[in-house]
Amino acid sequence: MSIARPSPPRRPDIVNHNPIIMAAPTGARRTKADHPGIPITIPETVACAQSCFQAGADAFHLHIRDESGLHSIDPGIYAEALAEMHAAVPDMPVQVTTESGGVFDVRTQMNTLAQLKPAWATLCVREAATDLGLAPRVYDLCRDQGTELQHILFDADDARLLTDWIRLGWIDDLPSVILVLGRYTADMNSDPTTLEPFLASLPNVGKWMLCAFGPNEHTCLVKAASLGGDVRVGFENSFQKADGTPWADMAETIETLTASLRS
Numbered sequence: 001m002s003i004a005r006p007s008p009p010r011r012p013d014i015v016n017h018n019p020i021i022m023a024a025p026t027g028a029r030r031t032k033a034d035h036p037g038i039p040i041t042i043p044e045t046v047a048c049a050q051s052c053f054q055a056g057a058d059a060f061h062l063h064i065r066d067e068s069g070l071h072s073i074d075p076g077i078y079a080e081a082l083a084e085m086h087a088a089v090p091d092m093p094v095q096v097t098t099e100s101g102g103v104f105d106v107r108t109q110m111n112t113l114a115q116l117k118p119a120w121a122t123l124c125v126r127e128a129a130t131d132l133g134l135a136p137r138v139y140d141l142c143r144d145q146g147t148e149l150q151h152i153l154f155d156a157d158d159a160r161l162l163t164d165w166i167r168l169g170w171i172d173d174l175p176s177v178i179l180v181l182g183r184y185t186a187d188m189n190s191d192p193t194t195l196e197p198f199l200a201s202l203p204n205v206g207k208w209m210l211c212a213f214g215p216n217e218h219t220c221l222v223k224a225a226s227l228g229g230d231v232r233v234g235f236e237n238s239f240q241k242a243d244g245t246p247w248a249d250m251a252e253t254i255e256t257l258t259a260s261l262r263s
Helices: 042-055 075-088 106-114 135-145 156-168 192-200 217-226 250-260
Strands: 022-023 058-064 092-099 120-124 148-151 176-181 208-212 230-234
Touching: 022 042, 022 106, 022 250, 042 058, 042 075, 042 250, 058 075, 075 092, 075 106, 106 135, 106 156, 120 135, 148 156, 156 192, 176 192, 176 217, 176 250, 192 208, 192 217, 217 250, 230 250
Parallel strands: 022 058, 022 230, 058 092, 092 120, 120 148, 148 176, 176 208, 208 230
Antiparallel strands: none
16 A cells, blocks of 8 residues: 655745655564664564554554565565555555665666565666666666656755656656765764755655664754655664664654654
């Protein structure tokens, strides 16, 4: 089930914006050595989704792992996880990732999307650009089967790729995007002052969301919400508070962010 909502303008004077809060607790590389609250198995992920929903999250960004605990985009594992998630938290939309994790190529990502036919998925623009022969076919596939794609952008170069592909007709006008702050900085720490220049580099997008690495995560997310964006929060991007101490669990970071957004 995808989320339908008006596309907010990118204006700093937007008021009464009620952002979608998406929980992202896992990622492709994080392990329990990073934080014991990172869910690895499907039962752990389902339990985490329930606690996130109770804490105020509106949606869930799903990563899966194989039997060895390694990053996977296997459609069979995804189908099992989605069934368990929908049974446990039926009112919480779930978004799957096609992240390569340095392992999977565009053809594998396309096969996962074709077999799983998810309602909602992410696709990294710079990963799609590694196979320009397949990239337009991936976008056509998602359009034909009704998969809502959220395009992952890390910087202005990714935004220019998105602009080019809209011009070529590969991607529809007003695409949904998620901006990522801090992933490729030296210390993997986001800077809220970089958000508005990033927004200025975008084409005319529809829904937009932000996630941010490091202890400045919440500061960046609150700023995004003030500019009309939705927010993604969780251990995939940061398990630290602003003072560098770890969050107790996903529920705590979501409850704290929700309180900040309300204030």
